[in-house]
Amino acid sequence: MMTCFELLADPGRRSLLDELRKGEQSVGTLAKQLKVNQPAMSKQLKTLREAGLVAVRIDAQRRIYRLNPEGLREVDDWLAPYRAFWEQRLDAMERTLESLED
Amino acid sequence: MMTCFELLADPGRRSLLDELRKGEQSVGTLAKQLKVNQPAMSKQLKTLREAGLVAVRIDAQRRIYRLNPEGLREVDDWLAPYRAFWEQRLDAMERTLESLED
DNA sequence: CTGGAATATGCCTGAAATGGCATATTAATA
DNA sequence: TATTAATATGCCATTTCAGGCATATTCCAG
DSSP: OHOOOOHHHHHHHHHHHHHHHTOOOOOHHHHHHOOOHHHHHHHHHHHHTTSSSSSEEEEEEEEEEEEOOOGGGGHHHHHHHHHHHHHHHHHHHHHHHHHOOO | OOOOOHHHSHHHHHHHHHTTOOOOHHHHHHHHOOOOOOOHHHHHHHHHHHHTSSEEEETEEEEEEEOOGGHHHHHHHHHHHHHHHHHHHHHHHHHHHOOOHO
């Protein structure tokens, strides 16, 4: 199973997740929207499903996929300390501006 | 050149970035800390350098690498809408708790 | 200017992942 | 039950990448 970091490495999978943010959709709809053939779409969905980033619901022959973004928290958590770096630099900039005002 | 998303796919590179959060370090120090051989470390640093995630400073024969986390903003930005999903669920949970208090 | 330390680079190999295509599976419908 | 729609899976070819090793490069010290 791929880690969520590896999953995000592929632009196609990122687009797929972005598309699913609009709401749950069938495999066919997704394939059409993202202009990839059906088997490729099924494979992308499978990798995301195995990692728990998407979930499925069955509707007759259709599989309706929906976003399950909880798994992305791992990425967000990893990123957190770096966010502190940016804010640190922002603070530094603010201090600079303040000193200029004096 | 790799995208920042692809760069984060490799656990070794993530560890390297994490290590650099402690402060700037030479190639040799980094290799020792992360228990990888020197050529491998130089390669990892090169890929990160090409993407602008780290920067170098020359000190005699040594190359001192430091973190340049600005490039990670792209990941953070992409992640932002998903963060909204989590908060949404948090809000829902809070509403549930409030209704329980009534 | 010679030797050694620190780092980078080139080459090769093995592993893994993507894309395309054919085909299997599952479910509805006539 | 035969047919068709929707989806999944298996296989093959191609590519890409990390790892390991040898070696080139750069710089200081003596």
